[in-house]
Every structure is written in C-alpha cells, then in structure tokens.
Amino acid sequence: MNIIPVVFTFDKRIVLGASVAIKSxxxxxxxxxxxDIYVYHPDIxxxxxxxxxxxxxxxxxxxxxxxxxxxxxKDAPISKHGSWTEIVYYRLLIPDLLPQYDKVIYADCDVLxxxxxxxxxxxxxxxxxCAMVAMEKNNENMICHKYFPENKxxxxxxxxxxxxxxxxxxxxxxxxxxxxxxEKFNDRLKFFDLDTINIASKNIKALPYRYGxxxxxxxxxxxxxSWEYSFLxxxxxxxxxxxxxxxxxxxxxxxxxxxxxxxKKAPQDYREYMEKIPKKLKKYTFRDIRKRLFSKV
Numbered sequence: 001m002n003i004i005p006v007v008f009t010f011d012k013r014i015v016l017g018a019s020v021a022i023k024s025x026x027x028x029x030x031x032x033x034x035x036d037i038y039v040y041h042p043d044i045x046x047x048x049x050x051x052x053x054x055x056x057x058x059x060x061x062x063x064x065x066x067x068x069x070x071x072x073x074k075d076a077p078i079s080k081h082g083s084w085t086e087i088v089y090y091r092l093l094i095p096d097l098l099p100q101y102d103k104v105i106y107a108d109c110d111v112l113x114x115x116x117x118x119x120x121x122x123x124x125x126x127x128x129x130c131a132m133v134a135m136e137k138n139n140e141n142m143i144c145h146k147y148f149p150e151n152k153x154x155x156x157x158x159x160x161x162x163x164x165x166x167x168x169x170x171x172x173x174x175x176x177x178x179x180x181x182x183e184k185f186n187d188r189l190k191f192f193d194l195d196t197i198n199i200a201s202k203n204i205k206a207l208p209y210r211y212g213x214x215x216x217x218x219x220x221x222x223x224x225x226s227w228e229y230s231f232l233x234x235x236x237x238x239x240x241x242x243x244x245x246x247x248x249x250x251x252x253x254x255x256x257x258x259x260x261x262x263x264k265k266a267p268q269d270y271r272e273y274m275e276k277i278p279k280k281l282k283k284y285t286f287r288d289i290r291k292r293l294f295s296k297v
Contacts, residue, residue: 001060002033002118005104007097009040009068009090015048016261016288018109019281020273022052025113026061027276033118035061038098040068040090051278068093076182077189088193091159092178092200095166102167108160108252110259112270115249120211125165129174130197131205132157133212136231143231146190151199155235159194160252161211174200209236209244215253215260217245219267228255262291 006025010018018039026035039052049065056063070086072093078085091106098104103125105117125131134155140147145156169175177200182189189195198204209232216226223229223238232241253260253270260266261284266274274282284292 002030002122003036004033004117004121005036005038005098005101006117007038007040007091007094007104007106008109009087009106010044010109011041011085011087012043012045012048012283013285013287014109015044015281015283016274016277017259019052019055019277020261020270021107021109021111021113022063023055023277024111024273025107025117026055026059027273028113028115029061030116030118031060033060033116035117037061037063039063039065040093040097041065042068042070042087048281048283051280054278066097073182075186077186077192079192084192089178089182089196091162091193092197093175094164095169096175098166099170102165104164104166106159106162106164107250110253111160112251112253112260112273113249114251114269115210115247117249120207120249121163125163125205126168128203128205129165129169129172129201131163131165131207132159132197133161133209134158134206134235137234144228145231146188146195148185148188148195148199150185153198153204155204155206156198157194157204157206158212159191159197160254161207161250162197163205163207172202209241210247210249212250212252213245213248214255215251215257215267216255217241218248218251257297258291258295259288262288262295263297264292264295265297 073086073089135158136156181200214228260270
C-alpha cells in the first residue's frame with residue numbers, strides 16, 4: 001500500500017471547492033494508494049468536519065483537521081480584497097507540521113483531480129527542496145509573475161501543487177528562511193506564498209505540466225485561446241502542452257473565468273463531483289452567490 005500524505009489549507013469560505021477537490025482525489029486513487037489527508041484551517045466547525053468524515057467511510061483513506069492560528073503570519077502581506085489571506089502561507093509550515101513524513105504533497109482547493117499521485121510522489125527528490133510545476137521564464141520581461149533579481153533560478157514555479165522534501169527542509173531550517181523572506185521582501189511580494197517559496201527554496205524540481213493544467217488550456221480547443229499560453233509557450237512546446245493536457249492529473253481552476261462552483265453552469269466533470277459531496281458541504285457564501293449572479297458561464 002502506498003501511503004501518501006496530502007495537505008489542503010482552507011477556511012469556511014472555500015468548503016464547497018475543497019470538498020470537490022478532496023472527493024475527486026480519493027475517487028481517483030488506485031486500489032493500492034492510501035491518502036493520509038491533513039487540513040490546516042483557522043475556522044472550520046466540528047459539524048463541517050463531521051460531514052467531510054462521511055466521504056471517508058469505507059475507503060482506504062483518512063482525513064485529519066488541525067486548527068492553525070492566523071497569528072502565525074500576522075506580519076505577512078495579504079491581499080486587500082480578501083481573497084488571499086494569511087492561510088496562503090500555511091503550506092509553508094508543512095515540513096514542521098508533519099515531522100513523521102519525509103515527503104508531503106500540498107494541493108490547492110480550486111482543483112479537480114483526474115489521476116493517482118503515487119507515481120509522482122515516489123520519484124526521487126533527495127537533491128531538491130521541493131517539486132513544483134514551472135510557469136514562466138524568470139526574467140525582467142515576465143508577463144504574469146513578478147521578477148525578483150534576488151531569485152537566480154531560471155524559472156518561476158506555481159505553488160498550487162507542491163511535493164515538499166520535508167526531511168531536507170527540516171534539516172536546513174526552511175521555516176526560518178520562509179520568515180526571513182517574508183520580513184525582507186514584505187511589500188514586494190505579489191503572489192505571497194508563491195513568491196516566498198520561489199525565493200526561499202534553494203533548488204526546485206520541475207514537475208510535468210499535467211500536475212497543474214489551467215482550465216483555459218484544458219477546456220479550450222486551441223492553445224491560443226488561453227491567456228496563460230502567452231507565458232507558458234516560453235517554457236513548454238505546443239506538443240508538450242497538448243500531451244500534458246491529454247494526461248491531466250490535476251486540473252487547476254486558476255484565472256478566467258473564475259471558480260467553477262460560482263459558474264451558472266459548471267463544466268460537466270466538475271458538476272458531477274458537486275453532486276457526489278455531502279449536501280451540507282455545498283456551502284455557498286455571499287461572495288459565491290454574488291459572483292454566480294454576474295458569471296458569464
């Protein structure tokens with residue numbers, strides 16, 4: 001049995017999206033894969049936790065919720081509009097929070113899994129701090145991300161799916177480096193956790209793009225219709241992007257047109273999972289409802 005620790009971090013505003021992400025993860029697991037899932041949160045109720053537990057009955061998997069105070073990152077910059085709160089930094093604490101594991105996977109909540117994670121989890125990571133999906137060439141002409149001259153890596157990596165080499169990171173006091181980056185760069189951080197981990201990590205292993213395929217790439221019949229293609233094409237060939245799309249393991253609902261649970265009609269594959277989760281986890285916030293009313297899809 002492949003026992004694979006996977007971490008999600010979210011608050012009560014994202015329960016619906018997180019439910020779909022987690023349900024799709026365990027449903028796509030192979031028979032010999034067992035996910036040990038951890039949720040780090042600031043405000044999930046015991047009633048909601050009980051509903052999540054229902055999805056794990058009669059499965060090979062388990063889920064554990066752990067409260068983390070936002071005070072741990074009270075001095076870190078966050079978005080003014082409230083989308084990216086202190087919670088985005090929680091993933092950077094994973095090596096210390098799970099000392100029993102040498103490697104741990106982190107995944108965002110605005111995703112849909114379409115494959116098993118055992119193969120990528122079992123790849124050699126001994127020489128790397130972490131593994132992430134490359135997004136853009138790291139230079140002054142970046143289209144999407146912010147350029148930091150202090151970051152000498154050739155590429156910028158997205159933080160939506162991370163394999164942490166926790167053993168190495170603990171030995172090298174990665175958490176201390178994280179706080180040092182936050183203190184030093186503070187107001188310069190644009191994508192917060194993404195910028196922080198790209199700067200704080202000494203070396204990053206590039207994962208295949210299939211572990212973070214954007215919705216604009218996945219659902220469009222042409223790469224050129226995706227805004228993200230404007231910078232992805234500088235990292236990947238068209239042939240590679242199309243191949244990775246066909247073998248998508250994690251579909252990421254980043255960028256336009258927004259989060260699928262806020263669409264008037266979500267894509268069929270996502271909608272099917274919305275029907276699979278416990279009804280009490282279909283919690284639409286006021287913001288969800290407002291965005292759904294004005295959604296063009």
